[in-house]
Amino acid sequence: MGIAFGTDGIRGVANVELTPELALALGRAGPRVLGGERWLIGADTRASGPMLVAALSAGLAAAGADVVDLGVAPTPAVAFHAAHDGVPAAVVSASHNPHTDNGIKLLAAGGRKLSDHVEDAISAAMAAMPSAGGAGPAAGRIERHPDPLGPYIDHVVGALEGRTLGGMRVVVDCANGAAHLTAPEVLRRLGATVTVLNAVPDGTNINDGCGSTHPEALQKVVVEAGADAGLALDGDADRVVAVDHEGRLVDGDRIIALCAADLLRRGVLRNGAVAVTVMSNLGLRRALAGLGIGVVETAVGDRYVLEALEAGDLSLGGEQSGHVVFRDLATTGDGVLTGVVLLDAVRRAGRSLAELAAEIMTRFPQVLRNVRVADREGLAGSRAVWDEVAAVEAELGAEGRVLLRPSGTEPLVRVMVEAPTEQQAGTLAGRIGDAVLAALGPA
Helix, strand or coil, X not given: CCXXXXXXEEEEEECCCECHHHHHHHHHHHHXXXXXXXXXXXXXXXXXXXXXHHHHHHHHHHCCCEEEXXXXXXXXXHHHHHHHHCCCEEEECCCCCCCCEEEEEEEECCCEECCHHHHHHHHHHHHHCCCCCCCCCCCCCXXXXXXXXXXXXXXXXXXXXXXXXXXXXXXXXXXXXXXXXXXXXXXXXXXXEEEEECCCCCCCCCCCCCCCCCCHHHHHHXXXXXXXXXEEECCCCCCEEEEECCCCEECHXXXXXXHHHHHHHCCCCHHHEEEEECCCCHHHHHXXXXXXXXXXXXXXXXXXXXXXXXXXXCCEEECCXXXXXXXXXXXXXXXXXXXXXXXXXXXXXXXXXXXXXHHHCCCCCEEEEEEEECCHHHCCCCHHHHHHHHHHHHHHHHHCEEEEEECCCCCEEEEEEECCCHHHHHHHHHHHHHHHHHHHCEC
């Protein structure tokens, strides 16, 4: 019906690509594949959210499922309730995208993101459904949850097992998104002195020059306020990046390295490894190797990270973007939880985040080129491209890394090169990009 599942559900321009009709159809199809007599729904703060929640809820009810609306709630809060109650759920959010976009991601019973084959089954169910009609006269009921945020807040506070963040001064940028209430409350309950930025959502200001994709204002305020650290969330609060007291950014790779080292010291890093995606920096891999920690590599997307965590019985994994999954505590990336666990590790270390982050790893310069091509599917069989990749890899040796992958939704080939210097990475990425363009043709 116009939009395919991507790495995190379906997403598109609200009311243009992602329409109420599409949300209704998805709601009708979801229970046919995932089952569930009761479903949960939460949303971020976009103006289009209530419209899509209403349509999705109507589809679920038409399929015979009862719907419990959590209102505005972070993705990890919805996943928490789904795990606690053992029921499926849906989140209406476009994460870090601008307010004009929206998205819908479905969670299986227990709060877990869907595998590719389950998403394919839902797409097939949508295509096969008649254009009208429900499951019969027994329509489901739609009601509001009496306490959508309280139990989740208690859960995140409880993750520190009685420890506090007392004495820490923290600035949190809520991105005018779903965690504008939960993030400040969690930090205050843990005893931190909190300065709050971008926590007045109006439906159009979500991620607007703020949050994890635009941390510049946070970096400035952390320094001006003399804070110990800053946390920048995205619109649905499933990711976070941090800022040290000198205003330097601490991305997901460094957060993973710091938390992995802390879990290792405490003897709770199961099976001595973490799961990271192919985009994680070479510096992270070297840092983990230096600590004796193994790496399990996955495709891009926190659902693939979670699959690897479960397959290998691992405790921790995540992405450079700040999606970090603590498998013993959550079924999805959780920005607030990750921020709290990071600050707890910093406080127990008795050193600044700046010192710890600088010491844990050296980031290799990373250059990404998006090459628009006529035939992205031809990448795998293009000998000329892979010969050039082999030449670049030989030139880099152990001092760099190359990654090529076609976009799943756009006419693009993504070229990533890591090297000892930014200039070298850029030059080599350009060489490979030229080879890709010559072999596959311009779009």
